[in-house]
Amino acid sequence: MPLTDRVKQILSWYGSDSPGVRANLARMMMHGTLAGTGKMVILPVDQGFEHGPARSFQPNPDGYDPEYHAQLAVDAGCNAYAAPLGFLESVADKYAGHLPLILKLNNSDTLAKMDQPCSAVTGSVDDALRLGCAAIGYTIYPGSGARNVMYENLRELILEAKSVGLPTILWAYPRGAGISKDGETAVDICGYAAQISAQLGAHVIKIKPPKDFIEQAEAKKVFEKYNIPTKTLSDRVKHCVQSAFNGKRIIIFSGGESKGTDEVLAEIKEIAKGGAFGSIMGRNAFQRPRQEALKLLADVINIYKSS
Amino acid sequence: MPLTDRVKQILSWYGSDSPGVRANLARMMMHGTLAGTGKMVILPVDQGFEHGPARSFQPNPDGYDPEYHAQLAVDAGCNAYAAPLGFLESVADKYAGHLPLILKLNNSDTLAKMDQPCSAVTGSVDDALRLGCAAIGYTIYPGSGARNVMYENLRELILEAKSVGLPTILWAYPRGAGISKDGETAVDICGYAAQISAQLGAHVIKIKPPKDFIEQAEAKKVFEKYNIPTKTLSDRVKHCVQSAFNGKRIIIFSGGESKGTDEVLAEIKEIAKGGAFGSIMGRNAFQRPRQEALKLLADVINIYKSS
Amino acid sequence: MPLTDRVKQILSWYGSDSPGVRANLARMMMHGTLAGTGKMVILPVDQGFEHGPARSFQPNPDGYDPEYHAQLAVDAGCNAYAAPLGFLESVADKYAGHLPLILKLNNSDTLAKMDQPCSAVTGSVDDALRLGCAAIGYTIYPGSGARNVMYENLRELILEAKSVGLPTILWAYPRGAGISKDGETAVDICGYAAQISAQLGAHVIKIKPPKDFIEQAEAKKVFEKYNIPTKTLSDRVKHCVQSAFNGKRIIIFSGGESKGTDEVLAEIKEIAKGGAFGSIMGRNAFQRPRQEALKLLADVINIYKSS
């Protein structure tokens, strides 16, 4: 299947990157059910590290097995599968050839309480190459006092990754002493996180669906002065897409905690309507029984396909 | 003796690693009395560094001499012997050829009090190669505020080790300000530590036998909702084995403080019943008189052999 | 099986080497039917590169398949298997764990005619590590005008190999414009090649069985003056063993072109009687049907075992 015009258009926005980086972006966009649409649905499974195994996998115990997730991503027609080093190592020899893999290079457990959260770098660009990955993944916590550590580690990793033809997916989760709990998903903060991510050189940006709340007083003045609409999720997503270089960086949205199917699909419809390039859906996928998960992912993909 | 089907099966789970790494895993699994069973009993002697010489060796003063331990590992039919740099240097010229050696690359003494404990890196992958080791060992303290330092040092060492064909044994000891004293051996925490270890890319994971206690409130909800059994040690071990990629990573259990022989053997039986791949037994072995130690290790090995 | 006194004695001659190098020497000497005897029978298969596939494998077409040879080495109870990069890569994932592998780091084809023959370096020490090899192999052509290129490449490889714990097996084949065709296997030349190999730092030296001929006029005077016996093959082998640091370097003998079984065994008996540490037998093994090859190798091994 040749590159579609839409995919070519998206790639044209990454014109300063090497053909290698763009080839891997194309590989993700040309894979799975959404191949060629410029939309992406990614399966991420880093919750074993982030939240612990029981909380992550007991709802659907098949998920304790690393191969379960890779096969789920294949069968559901996802564009890519993202996970930490260990999970990818346990499947890369079987899947690297036909499922785009994203190696999450940093991770944070919930065993140590940290006022200023900071993920540990737990993998390397060299790992991504030897495991045949299509991209690296990385998480930043804008709002944490330790954000500079994360930005600076990213600086080195993203530069190294670019030099070997690997694009970067950036998880941007505002949190830390600098912002309130509600502020973590405030629309101004989500937009701000998208902007920072794009400025840091991310090729694909992943944020949480923004809520109708504005954290920063200075931002509130502007939102009010210019009547930036924030009532509907699609409005807010639109602001975030705009904040990602006016839509010239791929920006996708997470699903967050697991919830009811209808609720998930309603949210996705709004996200799609807002101009998002896709979704990254972990717990809502792998914590369901496999058939339900396949059905849900098919429905989600279908929403993007027809959007 | 050719590789057994069980050993081949275990190696198949490490399919993303080089033949060199797998060869060294095989070397450990094909050595000693348990050769070919896929089970491992390892003798570790790092207590001189971790607890001081008198506390470690006075109960059986022969243990002050480094050669005592290497010969004990040989005579007891252990799969491997693990120790810090100094102990290995003092025996490698005699033992490297016929006893798989594991160089423990970080160690922590108990002279400085640390709220956020962190081991020092005290050896190098280059040391492991020149000493003819079959693997490197490393300790992490999930729960410590300094855990990221340890994870990130590990990241570099494990990548370097993989590149020269050496697998990594990870000692995962949750401790630090993030968790309670009881939490250090809580079943949820032990399982979580196993998961983190596997995600960090460890080939062999070593944790403490988990106790019937749940530390994290969020985990407690899941254990209760899904009725994860935790009453018997074998139940809890089973959860930890599952947390180690559904048993697709070798996971072994420490013996902890020295205790009575019957108590040790009863514990090992439960651990074996839970599906553990083996034990790592230090103080309970080398603090006994040699004949008793040999007898105990033989009994332990026998439990795994017939499990 | 613990190291035998004989193996310990041999290792003591390599006292300037690291425990890692000695461990790998021990690993080869403690493997296969001859384990512990200090004798070695190695299966080498580099003829596909050196002579072409049809000449090498058509006599027993199973040999076109790389796995055939590794399995033959295992089933015959050889100490090790030596081959170029490609052959080892195609079997290392299955065999590295239980068959000592020797990566031949240089090879020469017979497509280009060279007055001053010189092998190309076709593999690296890094390859040997990632493939889990127990040693590197290298060929020199003393007598070639290009010998210095080979000696100097070896200098770098042998130093690097030593630094990562790998011993070196040196194939010493005198040839080139400097010596006559008969001189290639002249007893003075074979002894000289053994001496050069040992001086270059080789751990194991492999030469051809010397013939009752003396190439160099200066050497002839000495052989005659001191009545160095050269009538029987065992006499000549004895001179070569002496030339390998008075037997303090492991020296083994090739079988050369394939020939009749009786002839082979008669030759091996003489070689063993001369004090050789073993044989390296390629074409005479893998060009026979498998059952005959196993029988022949068993007979050869038996000669060394009882010598």
Next chain:
Amino acid sequence: MPLTDRVKQILSWYGSDSPGVRANLARMMMHGTLAGTGKMVILPVDQGFEHGPARSFQPNPDGYDPEYHAQLAVDAGCNAYAAPLGFLESVADKYAGHLPLILKLNNSDTLAKMDQPCSAVTGSVDDALRLGCAAIGYTIYPGSGARNVMYENLRELILEAKSVGLPTILWAYPRGAGISKDGETAVDICGYAAQISAQLGAHVIKIKPPKDFIEQAEAKKVFEKYNIPTKTLSDRVKHCVQSAFNGKRIIIFSGGESKGTDEVLAEIKEIAKGGAFGSIMGRNAFQRPRQEALKLLADVINIYKSS
């Protein structure tokens, strides 16, 4: 003078080290009045850096001149002379050829107050080579919160030094927030420091003479349970020697603050009786007038010679 049997025996405990490292160990053991006995008396002069010049040299102002100390070490028949970079640079061109020099690679001044003391690395292995040194020296402060920094710097230096044939003398001075003032010379802590040093790969360990005090509660239980004698200095030295790999690592004792001659000699007698390999004596030597210093060192050396 050929290596004595005792020196050969001691060298045999360092069998994993290169001939270069062992040669330099031998060079120190074969130098000075104690040559061949396996005993060592070393003159160290780093007090100018550690305590300031007036405190160090005014008692005997000749000591302001670097050459004074090197000549004192020669005339007194010491095995070696240890000092920081500057002192060695000012004498190496005259003395490197006939006095084994030890370059102290880290030093700490007393100008900045540190809760968690940590020496600065002030010299390099390259310096040691260009100055013709026989060894490097390094100080650790077990008990300091900064100990990991020191252990990890050492890890790199000791590996580099080994690779170029230089052994390491480790000064182990427990101090810092983790232990009490008395604890710095407690017998359990001194033994622990010796053990840590040996495990870190030190070839020669230097600790302070232990006092009849036990710092750690856990250690106290063991000392009492097993009746480890601590009444006399020789008893306590014996424990420390045992803690240094059962006497298989060279362990020597410092003299500490300057004191009366009788007191010094009485202490040395006890240290020698306890099995120490020697003494390192700075202030008690160079703060005396030269003739008294020569007399004292001669007496000290004599004690070891006849022990």
Next chain:
Amino acid sequence: MPLTDRVKQILSWYGSDSPGVRANLARMMMHGTLAGTGKMVILPVDQGFEHGPARSFQPNPDGYDPEYHAQLAVDAGCNAYAAPLGFLESVADKYAGHLPLILKLNNSDTLAKMDQPCSAVTGSVDDALRLGCAAIGYTIYPGSGARNVMYENLRELILEAKSVGLPTILWAYPRGAGISKDGETAVDICGYAAQISAQLGAHVIKIKPPKDFIEQAEAKKVFEKYNIPTKTLSDRVKHCVQSAFNGKRIIIFSGGESKGTDEVLAEIKEIAKGGAFGSIMGRNAFQRPRQEALKLLADVINIYKSS
């Protein structure tokens, strides 16, 4: 034994070298029977490589064993022992501590006929360090069309050696298409070789005893014009010493082919009388039975001692 005034004077001529280089020069000059005299008698054994084992060792078959030579150098009271990598590796673990070792870094066999002879570099400065050597050795063939290759390899090795404190002994053997057979030992050529060696940065220069013959026409004119005496060997040696920076570089003389004892001693007397710093004597030493060799070396040493 402190440095003598004569040794200090010699070392003063090497004032641009680091203390490490001078320390190793001193070490050689302060070792053996000639210690402190500024004279040197070195045992070199590279003939196994250069001429083949039978020609080298059959006259005294004990010499096939590497340890024979190192022990001979010790027992004869030589200043140092020089040999290629393999011979040094087989003895360094036992001898590095008490016999100065010189690693010959290039060697040439006599199997390939070369119009423009050129030795191969067969060892590294890293080897010299790990084997505990006091110096490196290197051979140049002034007169060979390939001399620039040798000079340029030397340039790199000598610079590297200086940086790690190792002096260089240069074997200067004029030969090759540029000069006649007689010219190889012509007095003008020998002096010229000494000058080139000194200019290349050699610390110790080794040439053959010059004969009463002048090779180069231009040189002949000068010798005649200025009546440079060349009749006696001592005259010619004097010219060579003068050519080595007016005697400010250590220059020693080889013995060449083995010959009668009286002839050897007469030659040495002339060489000593000419102002040579010593001799390097291989075949005349090790090809004699051990007792005769010890006697001869003692006589040679005695000549230098009383000269």
